[in-house]
């Protein structure tokens with residue numbers, strides 16, 4: 001398994017080369033969006049948010065948002081260290097956590113969560129190609145993370161592992 005520093009270096013080195021893949025379709029703005037997504041994915045939305053890690057610490061005062069995520073998932077579980085599923089899960093989790101935070105802050109004068117949600121949807125509709133490039137960047141950084149961990153396939157849930165062992169011993 002790679003160290004946090006190793007993951008950070010890989011993220012910084014490969015953000016631009018990976019982002020260049022979208023250049024034929026989206027030009028330099030797309031490359032910037034994908035590179036930014038790659039950096040954010042590797043440094044802030046890493047699969048290692050399922051444990052105490054450098055990405056967790058980077059959230060600073062908001063690190064508590066990831067406490068339930070860490071409590072719910074084992075380190076390197078299928079839901080955090082799996083291609084596509086890991087990124088989708090973290091983005092969905094973050095959306096709900098931010099909406100929950102907005103709901104808590106609303107009585108203190110914060111914006112209404114439904115208003116935030118509808119604004120997010122409007123931004124998504126208006127800038128869809130660039131946001132897709134950014135999400136692809138986040139996902140690509142997740143793949144880099146899994147490859148650096150040296151075992152691209154995450155651990156199966158305990159129940160499935162037991163079944164597989166039973167099948168093998170037959």
Ligand SMILES: [Zn+2]
Pocket residue numbers: 047048076081145149
């Ligand atoms: Zn990891």
